[in-house]
Amino acid sequence: MLVKSLVLVLTGLSLAPAAMANEPPASVAHKATLTLATAQQIAAQARKVAADHGWPCALAIVDDGGWPILTTRMDGAPVVAGIELAQGKAxxxxxxxxxSADLENAINGGRPAAVTAGLLMMKGALPIxxxxxxxGALGISADTPAHDEQIARAALASVQP
Known part of the structure; x- marks a missing residue:
C-alpha cells in the first residue's frame, strides 16, 4: 500500500512541472538580459567615439551581476591599469x-563609509x-573622468532610447 501511494505521489510530481512548462507562475517576472551582440555594439560605438576624439581607452561591459561580458583596451590607452579600472567601475x-560617479560624489560629499563597499568609486561607468x-554597465578608463563619461554616454545612446 505504501509503495502504491508513493508511486501516485511521484507520478503526480513528475506531471506538474510538465504542465507548468507552458505557463510561468505569476510570481516569475521577465528579466531582460544583456547579450554579447549588444555588448559588442556598445563597445564598437565606445571605440569609435574614443578614436574620433583622440582618447584611446580601456572599456569593460558587465552583466547585471557585475560579471564581465566583454573587455578591451585600445592601442595607446594611456593608463596601464585601465582595464582593471574599467572593470571595477562597470x-x-x-x-x-x-x-559610478554617484558613489564617488558620496565619498567626496562627506560619506566616507561608502569606501567600505569594496567596489571602485570612480567616475566613468554608467548602467545599461x-x-x-x-x-549591466559600461566602464571606461581613458585620460580623464570627463572623457570617460562622455565616451560612455555616447556609446550607450546607440542602444538606449
Whole structure:
C-alpha cells in the first residue's frame, strides 16, 4: 500500500512541472538580459567615439551581476591599469544600478563609509538600461573622468532610447 501511494505521489510530481512548462507562475517576472551582440555594439560605438576624439581607452561591459561580458583596451590607452579600472567601475555601476560617479560624489560629499563597499568609486561607468531594467554597465578608463563619461554616454545612446 505504501509503495502504491508513493508511486501516485511521484507520478503526480513528475506531471506538474510538465504542465507548468507552458505557463510561468505569476510570481516569475521577465528579466531582460544583456547579450554579447549588444555588448559588442556598445563597445564598437565606445571605440569609435574614443578614436574620433583622440582618447584611446580601456572599456569593460558587465552583466547585471557585475560579471564581465566583454573587455578591451585600445592601442595607446594611456593608463596601464585601465582595464582593471574599467572593470571595477562597470561592476560598481551594475551592482548599485547607477553611475559610478554617484558613489564617488558620496565619498567626496562627506560619506566616507561608502569606501567600505569594496567596489571602485570612480567616475566613468554608467548602467545599461534595456526594457526599463538595468541589465549591466559600461566602464571606461581613458585620460580623464570627463572623457570617460562622455565616451560612455555616447556609446550607450546607440542602444538606449
Amino acid at each position: 561592476r560598481t555601476s551594475a551592482l548599485f544600478k547607477r553611475p 538600461i534595456l526594457e526599463g531594467q538595468v541589465v
